[in-house]
Amino acid sequence: MTRNRMELTFPSLAENESFARVAVAAFAVQLSPTLSEIADLKTAVSEAVTNAIVHGYEWRRGDITLRVSYDERGEMTVEIEDHGRGIPDVAQAMEPFYTTQPEQERSGMGFSVMQTFMDDLEVVSHPGEGTLVRMRKRIAAGVRA
Amino acid sequence: MLRSYCKQDALVVALDGELDHYCAQSIRRQLDEMLADPSVRYLVLDFDKLTFMDSSGIGVILGRYRILRDRGGKMAVCHMNPHIARIFHMSGMDRIIPELDRA
Structure with missing residues (x-):
């Protein structure tokens, strides 16, 4: 059962990449x-928000919603949602080093980093409607009694 | 402004702050201005004062590696904290770019 949660919505500005990851860190404390x-x-979080800005909205302005919650066992769920162009082939996008923007020096490592650093990664995307990235991570110390 | 030290054909640049997609543009521009001098053949990036890096940093490092390689030069890194080193190793860059403070 959810013990605590928060939600933030901010425009797809690159300077919000730093804001989003610091907000999640502050909540996780x-x-x-x-x-x-x-x-x-x-x-x-930085990878997911960057993807929303660079790929989801392709530099157009749109809203990104960040939802974070944790349960009694200290399992955190982090969702990053955009209403951008969506990902036509999620499996391909998740392949290490796959990028649609090599000329921008994008490494194609974003999803690999999310997979490696979190316990669980789920990507739901509908072309033309947007993308939802849901990640889970168990914080070992967890909720104090 | 990045701190840097140049002697003959070797350039050492100390990164600081954070290296994400937002910061990457400015860091890339500053590095490329220094590398515009064709006599620079060796580049060392010092990560000691860098507090955060995500995969955007991999793109920046790899891009500078290619510039150096194309002019017959070499590149190395040092003082990565464990978290930054993890991303660096994940990307396989440790196979082409040596870490000076690691055996």
Whole structure:
């Protein structure tokens, strides 16, 4: 059962990449995470928000919604949702080093980083409607009694 | 402004702050201005003061590696914190770019 949650909506400006990851880190502090867990969360959020800005909206302005919650066992769920162009082939997009923008020096590592740094990654995308990235991570210290 | 030290054909640049997609543009531009000098053949990126990096940093490092490689030069990195090193290794870049402070 959800113990605590928060939701933020912000425009797809690149300067909000930093804001989003710091906001998640600040919320996660309630679970007494390690520095390493904080770094994992920040990096995964940074990747997902960057994808929404660069690929979802392709530099057009749109809203990105960030939802974070955790349950009694200290499992965090982080959702990043955009209403951009969507991903036609999610499996292909998730292949390491796959990128549609090599000329922008995009590494194609975004989803690999999310997968590696979080316990679970789920991507739901509908072309023309947008993309929802849902990630889960158990914070070992968890909720204090 | 990035701090840098140049001697003959070697350039050492100390990155600081954060290296995400937003910061990447400015860092890339500053590095490329320094690399515009064709006599630079060796580049060392010092990560000591860099507090955060995501996969956008991989793109920046790889892009500079290619510039150096194309002019017959070499590139190395040092002082990566464990988190940044993890992303660096994940991308396989440790196979082409040596870490000076690691055996």
